[in-house]
Amino acid sequence: MPARAQTAAAAPASPKRTAILEAALARFAESGVNGVAVPDIAARAEVGTGTIYRYFDSKEALVNALFQAEKARIEGYLTTEVAPGDDPRAGFNNFWQRMMDFALENPRSFRFLELQDHRPYLDKDSLALEKKVLQRRVKASQQLQQQGVFRDDLRAEIIMAIVWGALVNLIKAQQAGYISLSESDIEGARDACWRVCAGH
Amino acid sequence: MPARAQTAAAAPASPKRTAILEAALARFAESGVNGVAVPDIAARAEVGTGTIYRYFDSKEALVNALFQAEKARIEGYLTTEVAPGDDPRAGFNNFWQRMMDFALENPRSFRFLELQDHRPYLDKDSLALEKKVLQRRVKASQQLQQQGVFRDDLRAEIIMAIVWGALVNLIKAQQAGYISLSESDIEGARDACWRVCAGH
Amino acid sequence: MPARAQTAAAAPASPKRTAILEAALARFAESGVNGVAVPDIAARAEVGTGTIYRYFDSKEALVNALFQAEKARIEGYLTTEVAPGDDPRAGFNNFWQRMMDFALENPRSFRFLELQDHRPYLDKDSLALEKKVLQRRVKASQQLQQQGVFRDDLRAEIIMAIVWGALVNLIKAQQAGYISLSESDIEGARDACWRVCAGH
Amino acid sequence: MPARAQTAAAAPASPKRTAILEAALARFAESGVNGVAVPDIAARAEVGTGTIYRYFDSKEALVNALFQAEKARIEGYLTTEVAPGDDPRAGFNNFWQRMMDFALENPRSFRFLELQDHRPYLDKDSLALEKKVLQRRVKASQQLQQQGVFRDDLRAEIIMAIVWGALVNLIKAQQAGYISLSESDIEGARDACWRVCAGH
DNA sequence: GATGAATGAGATTTCATTCAT
């Protein structure tokens, strides 16, 4: 059996299960979790309504499984092994570009994760996962501070919150049609955020 | 205290109406728009269910009235007359502090506005108001660019999106309990964002 | 105190009471009893909602009072003293014309009485009144049979049901816009109904 | 037995759908459309409340479907092919008898159709159907006039309105318990109505 | 007496979930 990216919950992959998760993502991204009825998802996944309940205990469970899967997906996309000698600035640029690429290639995933209406559905595991992901990012920032790359007059959590908030808001503004990001906009924003992180 | 903007919709204030809006804000901030039934709001406002429908045509209309009122409130809070000779850096610091104060004093308002699950309820007026508010902020940024205060190698929309996104995410992280912002955190974050805006 | 036409229930006349009954008639004729809310009637009568409940115990009581008043009105309109020597054919023509005139002059009264959606509201008194009115008409037919004017191979009730049904349906068809009744249509219909009643 | 007209709306028959329509007819005939709540119908049909909404978009849609079905049913019952050589008087007698039979066999259908409180619910299709049915009857009368069977000093619409009004009122009076129709009453009424139609 | 804002029981409708096939 091939090694498989660990999905958050130990859940057997299967074509139907995958189809359901994809359909749910598509519909949730369009209309929000509350705006989508379970039979809608079934129709989009081309399975029977009851089949969804064979793979997920409830709509809530489906939302959580999807949340955890997408959270894992974006994390997998963003995470890179950093070798000791790598140029930190190039690493930051790389991270920035990956995130932009992810949002461009997976707009539905991005929308679903940033749409906040799944929040009342999230269970302990999902919330724990979210916390873990945040902590991992904070830890990375702290390392960069210790290496003298990031300025240390600002707590790592604060740096992270600023950069992540900026990044997410740029993408949301673009998806909402408020702005359109050119290559140079993206680079300019990236450099501006670098000024947030990096010392004088 | 900042000048208060005129309440968005031309609706006669009345104690019951006010109580309903307050109750709705409290409940929506807690559980999301979709997680709150109209009788819940009525109970919290200590009015009959039917009374809500005397003041608002529907739950949707209530959400829109609340959205517009809170949007106007935060705008009123943030907006200041800028005299030509004012120090731009002090103005930025002032803006930053006002926003932090607003979030501290009106956590429910902030949560409601940033909770995205009202989006499917928003009508043309609400969306237009949101756009107007954004445009006003962009215009302010453009002026600062023209005055040579903000760097001009980054479009004003981009600057705005970064700073606003950062600000909102800091507050959300605090409200979610992920971080706790001290005075110096707030000042540090403010200065970091100033580095986003201001030239070299 | 002036002599006053006996309203079915012993109810004190008063300007407000009259205004309420008129408003109710107007609105019921437009939208049906079920399609009209009590505050609508109050608005049309230019009185407070509560005032209606000073004059009538309930919406049901109002419907009954109106039913009885209008039933009495149409009866008063149709009833004539018949002197022994009067020409029976002229009497019939007269009755026919009165009914047509009534429907023309009081379209709302006619519509309300023929609209059937008040039926579930009617109380014992209203139903008794309706029965009494019918019996009076049957009795008149019987007298005409005894006088040899109406044919006696058909029970008086049957004759009445036919003529009244025809008359009402003609007026309803006109009010619904299905037909438009000219003078000669009315006379032709009258003569056709005379053929129902009169012998050989 | 008369040829049955195609069910008005192109809706797939199904046991549940049929049960719902039957239950609705029974309850509406008893208490009027406004006097019956949807769960009442569901209980009578022995289905869940939600099931009604699987088959009909709304209570209004259910009323219209029922109206159209019953209108089609009575039309199918009344309509016969007339061969050129048929005796017109026998045809009239036959029509009369069919209508009486229908009312006897389908008292609820008759009551529902004559109860006017469905009127505010009727949609364009239902009103168009009603008009079509009326026009068909008028046309039949006109043909009889052209054949010299019906007198031509009275417009066909007027003849129809009289005869139909008489017929309906007889049945209503019987259903209301005001009169009881014997065989000879029915024949006498029929012959009286023939005198309305037929010449000289 | 007159008012009309307030009420809450009850109506219509939705949708997450079940279960017979």
Next chain:
DNA sequence: TATGAATGAAATCTCATTCAT
């Protein structure tokens, strides 16, 4: 295992009636 028709609890909304002013 897969299905989707059926369900009924719960949501939104209406309106006859009350009662403090």
